Amino acid sequence: xxxxxxxxxxxxxxxxxxxxxxxxxxxxxxxxxxxxxxxxxxxxxxxxxxxxxxxxxxxxxxxxxxxxxxxxxxxxxxxxxxxxxxxxxxxxxxxxxxxxxxxxxxxxxxxxxxxxxxxxxxxxxxxxxxxxxxxxxxxxxxxxxxxxxxxxxxxxxxxxxxxxxxxxxxxxxxxxxxxxxxxxxxxxxxxxxxxxxxxxxxxxxxxxxxxxxxxxxxxxxxxxxxxxxxxxxxxxxxxxxxxxxxxxxxxxxxxxxxxxxxxxxxxxxxxxxxxxxxxxxxxxxxxxxxxxxxxxxxxxxxxxxxxxxxxxxxxxxxxxxxxxxxxxxxxxxxxxxxxxxxxxxxxxxxxxxxxxxxxxxxxxxxxxxxxxxxxxxxxxxxxxxxxxxxxxxxxxxxxxxxxxxxxxx
Amino acid sequence: xxxxxxxxxxxxxxxxxxxxxxxxxxxxxxxxxxxxxxxxxxxxxxxxxxxxxxxxxxxxxxxxxxxxxxxxxxxxxxxxxxxxxxxxxxxxxxxxxxxxxxxxxxxxxxxxxxxxxxxxxxxxxxxxxxxxxxxxxxxxxxxxxxxxxxxxxxxxxxxxxxxxxxxxxxxxxxxxxxxxxxxxxxxxxxxxxxxxxxxxxxxxxxxxxxxxxxxxxxxxxxxxxxxxxxxxxxxxxxxxxxxxxxxxxxxxxxxxxxxxxxxxxxxxxxxxxxxxxxxxxxxxxxxxxxxxxxxxxxxxxxxxxxxxxxxxxxxxxxxxxxxxxxxxxxxxxxxxx
Numbered sequence: 173x174x175x176x177x178x179x180x181x182x183x184x185x186x187x188x189x190x191x192x193x194x195x196x197x198x199x200x201x202x203x204x205x206x207x208x209x210x211x212x213x214x215x216x217x218x219x220x221x222x223x224x225x226x227x228x229x230x231x232x233x234x235x236x237x238x239x240x241x242x243x244x245x246x247x248x249x250x251x252x253x254x255x256x257x258x259x260x261x262x263x264x265x266x267x268x269x270x271x272x273x274x275x276x277x278x279x280x281x282x283x284x285x286x287x288x289x290x291x292x293x294x295x296x297x298x299x300x301x302x303x304x305x306x307x308x309x310x311x312x313x314x315x316x317x318x319x320x321x322x323x324x325x326x327x328x329x330x331x332x333x334x335x336x337x338x339x340x341x342x343x344x345x346x347x348x349x350x351x352x353x354x355x356x357x358x359x360x361x362x363x364x365x366x367x368x369x370x371x372x373x374x375x376x377x378x379x380x381x382x383x384x385x386x387x388x389x390x391x392x393x394x395x396x397x398x399x400x401x402x403x404x405x406x407x408x409x410x411x412x413x414x415x416x417x418x419x420x421x422x423x424x425x426x427x428x429x430x431x432x433x434x435x436x437x438x439x440x441x442x443x444x445x446x447x448x449x450x451x452x453x454x455x456x457x458x459x460x461x462x463x464x465x466x467x468x469x470x471x472x473x474x475x476x477x478x479x480x481x482x483x484x485x486x487x488x489x490x491x492x493x494x495x496x497x498x499x500x501x502x503x504x505x506x507x508x509x510x511x512x513x514x515x516x517x518x519x520x521x522x523x524x525x526x527x528x529x530x531x532x533x534x535x536x537x538x539x540x541x542x543x544x545x546x547x548x549x550x551x552x553x554x555x556x557x558x559x560x561x562x563x564x565x566x567x568x569x570x571x572x573x574x575x576x577x578x579x580x581x
Numbered sequence: 582x583x584x585x586x587x588x589x590x591x592x593x594x595x596x597x598x599x600x601x602x603x604x605x606x607x608x609x610x611x612x613x614x615x616x617x618x619x620x621x622x623x624x625x626x627x628x629x630x631x632x633x634x635x636x637x638x639x640x641x642x643x644x645x646x647x648x649x650x651x652x653x654x655x656x657x658x659x660x661x662x663x664x665x666x667x668x669x670x671x672x673x674x675x676x677x678x679x680x681x682x683x684x685x686x687x688x689x690x691x692x693x694x695x696x697x698x699x700x701x702x703x704x705x706x707x708x709x710x711x712x713x714x715x716x717x718x719x720x721x722x723x724x725x726x727x728x729x730x731x732x733x734x735x736x737x738x739x740x741x742x743x744x745x746x747x748x749x750x751x752x753x754x755x756x757x758x759x760x761x762x763x764x765x766x767x768x769x770x771x772x773x774x775x776x777x778x779x780x781x782x783x784x785x786x787x788x789x790x791x792x793x794x795x796x797x798x799x800x801x802x803x804x805x806x807x808x809x810x811x812x813x814x815x816x817x818x819x820x821x822x823x824x825x826x827x828x829x830x831x832x833x834x835x836x837x838x839x840x841x842x843x844x845x846x847x848x849x850x851x852x853x854x855x856x857x858x859x860x861x862x863x864x865x866x867x868x869x870x871x872x873x874x875x876x877x878x879x880x881x882x883x884x885x886x887x888x889x890x891x892x893x894x895x896x897x898x899x900x901x902x903x904x905x906x907x908x909x910x911x912x913x914x915x916x917x918x
Binding site: 300302332333334336337341343344345350351353355358360361362363364365366367368369370372373379391392395396398399402562563564565566569570571 | 606632637638640642643646647648649650651652653654655656658670673674677678682683684685686687688689690691722723725745746747791834835836838
């Protein structure tokens, strides 16, 4: 009789939990510049190995090295730095506003600023973004008024979304920023549809979308990849691997057996894996993917390898499930510090300028917040309740008119 | 005018809209070269080209998501979900996304998509090819739900749905694709050609959404029905010898409440008929509305005839299907007979 082995169920677990000393020594960080940059017209099957590498440009001394260096002019780099600092200052202010009871909820993108701001600078203004909830940097980069963002967060009378959405679920067609859904992942496959429409119309605009590594477990991720592959949709599919989906480490989403970039391989979609805290590298891979899409060569899947430096949201307490100072130990550092170091290394920036800019962005945020708060914070000066019944349909049907009468507004 | 069955009328609606509006696209599983498992898209790819009518992967969530993205871009996609029973993988995209884009973006984004899908029983389709999920859509704020009962209405309503600025779930009663089946399954089925509503203009016309039709005028009682059950109700009225006024709702949401109230106030009696399971079915909403609007005109309790609250069983098609016998019984009860 055959001696059958007893089966056992495997449950992935992170290396460290609260109380443990953060240790990322098992994460292999290759030196920057060691991944070749193929032509953007390369066949997907010829670059499968890139999905398991890590595209990096900035070295520890702040030098830009290797074939992926996008060779950006200092002005663009300084613009990127300022936008990242502005976004972080904005996040800090709004986080505080939530703690002060001025709104119900907030989500920071601390440590992940490069993942939205570098692509926003690499894309054309007409390209359409289908973000997840942590890409506020897209809006700030594209010039959406910060006061409007704050009014949305405060659900006040000037909230462009009329108090209908949870804070941070912005929307602005004029800025190519699709309305954010709280149901994660739905935007991923919608972006593919938008890109198909653009291709169908012979337009020259492409789409880009962002999804967290945790949400890649949703069907929308796979259906989006499938449709993007089948119809060669001009879309950039970004996976932000920030290691944590609320309290679940990336292993729970399936990150232990393969990289998230490698999910593209089976679909015949190039998968690039990039150091998400390296502004230059993120810019470069976006540029590569955009060039490929614009040449009718279809989609690219990009895994941004980064770290969620703060809690998932104001409702979360990461000290309950991960070591307190993990973020400080993240081996790929901080995107703002790294870009600053680079700018100083090339002689385009100084500590003094940085310090001044830090004060400037805080002042910009303070001024915007002062104005936004003058229109009200949550519950103090809300939009007219009459508007609650509008925009359910283009024309209000009788039953909603009747319900509005019933409420007496 | 041409004589069309419901499939031909639906095909004609899409052909008319593909011709009129370059932003209209048709796609779904098997709809391209083959023309759909029910032939609703036959010839469209050949006539309008492969980018206007094409096949998709078997992924209803992906189909509807792609349509939403296209709608947000400015196109008017018309997608086919092969059977309504298969729509559930796309349900999140319909409920959380298509239905809410306009609201959550304060009118900044919307998606004028049409989701066509064959529904209903009477075809020995078993539990995964016979369901009537209309109440799952009427319960959702932000979408419209439409069910035609004749070729003429099918074409006119589908054109209205495609032109509508809101997402429309267009449920096609597949049992009456080829003829107005009245539930008498033991009798031969008459083809649409013998029915006046098979006279369908070949060109553009619309039947407005949100307007019911009176399928039969009468004075004894009011029947509220849609889809196949309109024809079942007509047969049941004849069988029961009741002068029923049969209201074909055509659009479940927005509902033509005026037509309902006017009829029930006239007759004082109401029988509600649908194939879908009874509990929390659309009939429950209709019952509540008739009670709210017509209570003092009612001379008898409102009757509901519906599918049993079981999955749709293959071997018991005619015990499950709410046929003319059950509808006639309900009519007699409403008449106090």
